[in-house]
Amino acid sequence: MPEGHMIHVDARRFDEAMGDRVVHTDSPQGRFADGAAALDGRTLRDTEAFGKNLFLRFSGDSPQYLHVHLGLIGGWTWWDADHQQLSGRPVVNADSSNVRLRLRTGRGDAERSAELRGAITCTLVDEEGMDRAVAKLGPDPLRDDADPGLAWAKVRKSKKPIGGLLLDQAVTAGAGLIWRAEVPFLAGVDPHRPGVDVTEDEFTTMWSEMARVMSEAVERGGKEITTDPADRPETDGHVSRDDAFYVFRRDGAPCLRCGTEIRVAEMGTRKVWWCPTCQPR
Structure with missing residues (x-):
């Protein structure tokens, strides 16, 4: 999608x-x-x-x-x-x-x-x-009129995992599988953690990171990249799909930051990826 x-x-x-x-x-x-x-x-x-x-x-x-x-x-x-x-x-x-x-x-x-x-x-x-x-929609991180407080109000009361809440378009509008995997990694949060156990500072970091990486993707005409240059091989400017993400579809590969094997699991009807070391539960 x-x-x-x-x-x-x-x-x-x-x-x-x-x-x-x-x-x-x-x-x-x-x-x-x-x-x-x-x-x-x-x-x-x-x-x-x-x-x-x-x-x-x-x-x-x-x-x-x-x-x-x-x-x-x-x-x-x-x-x-x-x-x-x-x-x-x-x-x-x-x-x-x-x-x-x-x-x-x-x-x-x-x-x-x-x-x-x-x-x-x-x-x-x-x-x-x-x-x-x-x-019917939650706030869209790419819109200037977005109010992240509306999303936080739903997250902080929910026992559902944050990885699932990020996919819920009534909570945050626009996120899909890539961002629901990458954004918790960038914030150091396990995607399985219930919303009620996510701190406001952690959610604020996730919102800021989501707005940043999605905005950068728009400026690139849609190409998604979340990895920092220091965390991927030196290239002539082209970033391959394999080097573009920290966890998304990298199950079994070593974490680019700590070397721990990236894991994958079903969440709802779709998959989620995470690093158990960088994203403590």
Whole structure:
């Protein structure tokens, strides 16, 4: 599932490529034909990312907002005028049979298009509908208006493990498997520790680290890296997937800081990774 930082990357791409421009829309797959017809020819006025939810606000009568949640397999792909892919998850032998929604702007060589595939939510909503969707979410560490105190108020009362709470979108919006593993490591907290046993200082550190590493990922166009340069091999600037994380998917490997074997376990229906030495219970 695309994590929240990727939704902020998508929002930036829409703002840069289509902001304040007339957008033409269609639904090659046909499942969003009515919605695409309603948006066609409108101007994109604003983009907003809340956790894993993207909202595009268009000119014209209500409903003005396109609400997209990518779910487990969804994604946007960006194309130039010659239909050469510019960004997004690589698409092999691309055709339009599974494109839920396509947005296009510009003319000639300047034309750019974005195609949506596999999303669990693709719908038009009015402002009240947007507010209802956002009201279900916890604070998003990437937003300037985020209030970490709202997340802490839920964590401090919960007996659920902090690794599970970080995945709960009603507690913190946007975190996924990578951040729920890496952030507790960066704060020195075992992901199995119940929320009630996490101190406020520890939570504050986790929130700060989550905001930092997610923001850095956005600036890199989505590439996630949590390791410090001192903790990974010297390179020419490229950081491989194997060297990018301290614990995520490194089970059985030595901890980059202390050498202890990284462990993995099921937490809920998904996995979590941790270092038993650097992250005391």
